[in-house]
Amino acid sequence: MSQSQKPNAKQSLLKVEGLKTHFFVDGRVVRAVDEVDLEIFRGKVFGLVGESGCGKTVTALSIMGLIDEPGKIMGGDIIFDGISLVALAEDELNQIRGGRISLIFQDPQVRLNPVFTVGSQLAEIFQVHYGISRQAAFDRSVKLLETVGIPDPLDRVHAYPHELSGGQAQRVMIAMALALEPELIIADEPTTALDVTIQAQILDLMREMRVEHSTAILLITHDLAVIAGMADFVAVMYAGQIIEQAEVEELYETPLHPYTQGLLVSIPSGLDEGPLTSIPGSPPDPGNLPTGCRYAPRCKERIEYGLKICELKLPSLQPFSPEHSIRCWLYESEAGHEAPLSSPDRG
Ligand SMILES: Nc1ncnc2c1ncn2[C@@H]1O[C@H](COP(=O)(O)OP(=O)(O)O)[C@@H](O)[C@H]1O
Ligand code: SF4
Ligand SMILES: [Mg+2]
Known part of the structure; x- marks a missing residue:
């Protein structure tokens, strides 16, 4: 099972560590991206999924060094092939973006x-x-x-x-x-504006690129069905943070976070379009976040298990197994609560 022993062991290409990108609007701090960690390997597709407004595009723009006023990267690091992009001068950054990293936006006409x-x-x-x-x-x-x-x-x-x-x-x-045959392509909702047939063709094209040029892809979408067909690894974002990440089969077979479980029941099976809208309630305002878990106001499990800690303290992203991490008190044994810990076969 050990990846490091394989001759074609995964090679890290991009590492985002503790990224915080905030916007300063009308005297408020909008925490669009708040402590995001992710790692993308050469030739692999990393899916980033979540409802509209959760911080996907701001994550992409931060990696590309394209955050402008009133936004600012307030913390963390972005390391591409060993080079810290956050510390790089504009001309050096220009060499990398457009050359070694490139971005595909949702709306080409713009x-x-x-x-x-x-x-x-x-x-x-x-x-x-x-x-x-x-x-x-x-x-x-x-x-x-x-x-x-x-x-x-x-x-x-x-x-x-x-x-x-x-x-x-x-x-x-x-x-x-x-x-310019980039090593990393960041594709932000690359097919959202297209009809289903064209969508499938564009996704096929991206698959080919990845096979022929060993291009890594950060695939950003609100559509879990697109991720299922394309990604190797997937991270689910909620209110500026990653709340669960795992290899794609594992996430679909054994979603652990209550939000991920909600997302997965809300999509129809197959490749139908599945807007992520059927979880009751809406995400918090990133300019006015709750103190504890950001999903707490919508979380059925919190109520079901009478978890008090959820509203008091923000859980951190913790490894559940080597390739599967979750940000949820249900899976932290020190939380001092009565919840049944880490039973993947629940619901
Ligand atoms: N220029 C901006 N000024 C203020 N807030 C912004 C700006 N850009 C993004 N945001 C806020 O950051 C949050 C995340 O936005 P975004 O990354 O575009 O979400 P997603 O791509 O997941 O739909 C949103 O709440 C949005 O309001
Ligand atoms: S930490 Fe609590 S409120 Fe948040 S998702 Fe887990 S159970 Fe629900
Ligand atoms: Mg977006």
Whole structure:
């Protein structure tokens, strides 16, 4: 079982440690990301899932060094291949993002420049980065469009972004993200705006990239069905924190945190779309968080087991087994409560 003894043992690529990204709005502190730890391995897909507003995009933007006023990284570290990104000067950071790490956003039309053709936007990436001729950059652009499955790439390379369908625009975004063969792609809701068929094609394309280029992917989505089909490892986020993380099969077979259990019963089986909305109540305001467990106001288990500590003290993320961690008092034996500890076969 020991991973370290395998010849192709997992190689750490990105480590986020104790990340805190807060926004300062109207005299309030909005704790959008609050003590997030995660580790992504080369060639693996790490799924980050959670309801809207839980801090997924702010986590992605923090890794990319794209947090602006009124936001600020208040603590923690982001280590990419041994380099601390938080401490890096802007020009060094620029070398890494866009080159070794790239970002695919939810809405390509917002990110593509409307006044330049697809080809000139792609070619510019190659010219700036490799200093190659315009013609060579253009040829590479056509090839890349072909790779991402754009039909008739020799024609489409001359199209403006508004002339593309949603699926084609997303493929162009992916082409731009792939252009420099990054080691890590951060894909923030990459298929949310697309219809189901195109969604499946884009996910297939991402699977291929990962196999052919050993690209690691941080796949961010609110959709647990997308994670199930793509990710190796998954972290569930709630109110700015990771509340459970595990290998993907383990999380689906043995969800331990009451929130994860709620999410999993709320999605239909199969690959139907499953918005995460059926847990009664809503997440807390990240500008006004409860003192104890952030899920306490919605947690049935807390009431069922009469747990007092939940409202008093925030639980920490603790390993339950080597690859499975949970942030919940139900699984902490020192909590001094009467709850049945760590019985995965509950409910
Ligand atoms: N520019 C901003 N100013 C103030 N609050 C922000 C800003 N950006 C994000 N937030 C807050 O951070 C929290 C997390 O947002 P986000 O990461 O976008 O959530 P998700 O991507 O999971 O839907 C939200 O409560 C949001 O209101
Ligand atoms: S710590 Fe308590 S309130 Fe929070 S999820 Fe666990 S049982 Fe529920
Ligand atoms: Mg988001």
